[in-house]
Amino acid sequence: MNADWDEVSYVISSSYRVKVLGRLAESPATPSRIAEETDCPIAHISRALRGLRERELVDLLVSEEQQKGRVYGITEQGEEIWETIEAQNLA
Template sequence: MSPDWDVVGYVISSDHRTLVLGRLAEGPATPTQIANDVELSVTHVSRALKSLRERDLVELLVPEERRKGRVYGITEQGQEAWQLIQAKDLSK
């Protein structure tokens, strides 16, 4: 499968998306955990998660109805994009 450069370009065009995807590549986390780990506000993390979910790069690992304790993880497509970003040294 050839790399999806559109997806890679989408992720790296935002520092917030890059940081959030990179953090989730390390393992599942809540928005608050991600915010603490990458030193962003929870609002920025939530926006990044929403846009990454729309591209099927991250997924919600708990039921959609849950409002507290929402845990997110990286999808296979997200993992592939992150590996390419790392291999080509495209993250800041």
């Protein structure tokens, strides 16, 4: 397994990114559900999702035009990064 340590570092440098990626590793979810389940402000969750999406660690599973009920899921790369974070006890 060759982890991308830049990506791992990016995720673990923010507790919100860690919570979002960890939550999406379980199953796809909306930002409001992630915020509710992780007990984090929605603004932080949205920012974390945006950053993770730019790095292709999470993906929007509904059309870009949809404003409400946007469902996000973890990408294959995101799963690899999450597995590394968990394996190395970095979360």
